[in-house]
Amino acid sequence: MKKNILNYLIAFFIIISLNFFVPRLMPGGPIEAIYGSEVLLNISPETKEAIISSFGLDKPLFGQYFQYLVSILKGDFGYSFYQNSPVLKVILNHLPWTLGLMGSALFFSTSFGILLGMESGWKRGSKIDKFLLNFMIFSASFPSFFIAILFLILFGIILGLLPIQGARSIYSNLGGMGSIVDIIKHALLPMASLIFVFTPSTYIITRNSMISNLAEPYILLAKAKGLKETKIKYYHAGKNSIIPVMTQTGIRFATRLITGALFIEIVFSYPGMGSLIYNSIQLRDYPVLQGSLLVITILVLVVNIILDFFYKKVDPRINYAY
């Protein structure tokens, strides 16, 4: 556990340092790199002085780095001239949408993956198993944003079933239940795309561990005792097959989930972190871009730490490995 936390700390410092040094290494200096030459032309010399001293750009590099660290820890990610508001506030407006999307997609893709994986592993070699396995391998190879585009075309445009943009209808006066239904409707397509992309990894791991668990003697014993098929399938073999889903998907899953969510949000103009990053790239709003990437990094690290913690609760064998 200690070793892992050290990894996260190092990773965090690499990101912070990149965040700090890259704009300072750009030709034209950090102010031009961060705010763009357009902004520099439009601000008065006094404002420029104020920016320089507020970032401590007149101080030595080491002092600047220290000041940067302190302000990050205080939650001060800078100021966005495009949005005319502190970066943290902008990010906090967008973050909940991403978290909601990710959380629900995580829940559904894991549930589907586990259920389908159990069925598939139980009936190994059957037609259903072969179909599911091939389908999952196939769909796992699609880039997340292309899946999102296909969903958008099929359900949003050709069938016209669901809204294709945003997180809620604008200019509509829906109260209470109406607005909840509206939000769910808007979230359905992005969520479906995320679920589609992330079910395969859970499925494949569950299926493999189901197959190896079914070969264990305790299954034979359970059968000999005359237990019901459903009980053996879900309670004996199934329960043990869930452990590797947590332990093996872990880190890579968390990071892929977050980047996948970013791409899919862009396709559906869903107002989360992905769209924020996309727009800030279009506008060259670098303070927001840097802040968003930093927040996402922290998110990835926190999710990974939580997963790490859960592994040990779920599978006591992990503790012996350290």
Place this chain on the structure above:
Amino acid sequence: MHISLKNRIKKDKKAKFGIIIVCVFVLISVFGPILVKDPYHFSIDYLRLPVAGHILGTNDLGQDVFARLVYGMRASLLVAISAGFLSTAIGTIIGTLSGFIGGAFDKVMMRIVDAFLVIPAIIFIMLVAAFLKPGIMTLIILISLFHWQGGAKIIRGQTLSLKNKNHIVSSRTFGAKKPYVLMRHIIPDLGNILVVSFIYNARAAIFLEAGLAFIGIANLSTISLGIIMHNAMKFYYLPVWIWWLVPPGIALSLILLSLTFIGTLIEKIIDPRLRNA
């Protein structure tokens, strides 16, 4: 390894499919540009649905979408080969040195690798690339710089197990110097592992390039599959959109799928335990 590659491929339908697709990709990338129109040529025939002369229609600048698709596939292949090669090279250098030298050097390197593994490469690249507005070459270098860690870890593991094999120990007792053993015995013995690492790195590079371009982190005046899709995204309200957006997406998915299949095939050759799974 006494396994005939030919026989394995014959039995494996997916690998066959993958190899055929990759060959088609290579053929299109090499010969396509001779056959199609100039992808940069502007015309007043903009946003056309497919007609004779423009198989996939034209974009907002009147450029032939099919020609751009062919050039985009070429760009993806270029990214795949060069970033795949570069990142595998970095991974091999760090992995073999780490495993071979061991000690404090190994500990420090592995700590760095683990730290890099925790954060998605795409975030690192976005952070740096957003300032650089990179063309394809810069992007290839960035992808390679931030996507070698997985390969390095596997290669290090393999180097550790090779290090104690008889032929390497005996070559050391015959007085072979460390660099000689590394170059002459360890790296050639890694063989297929390097091939798998190359294929997966190439696959990741294609995906990263397309993803970054799709978000808009790229020099948008160049052509790649991701950039075509990025440009098309703005026109979702026009019927021409589907013809413009879906073909590059399919091309991208097909090449990713093929590389996965080929990678799995070689993994199965290396590790017989995977064969029945």
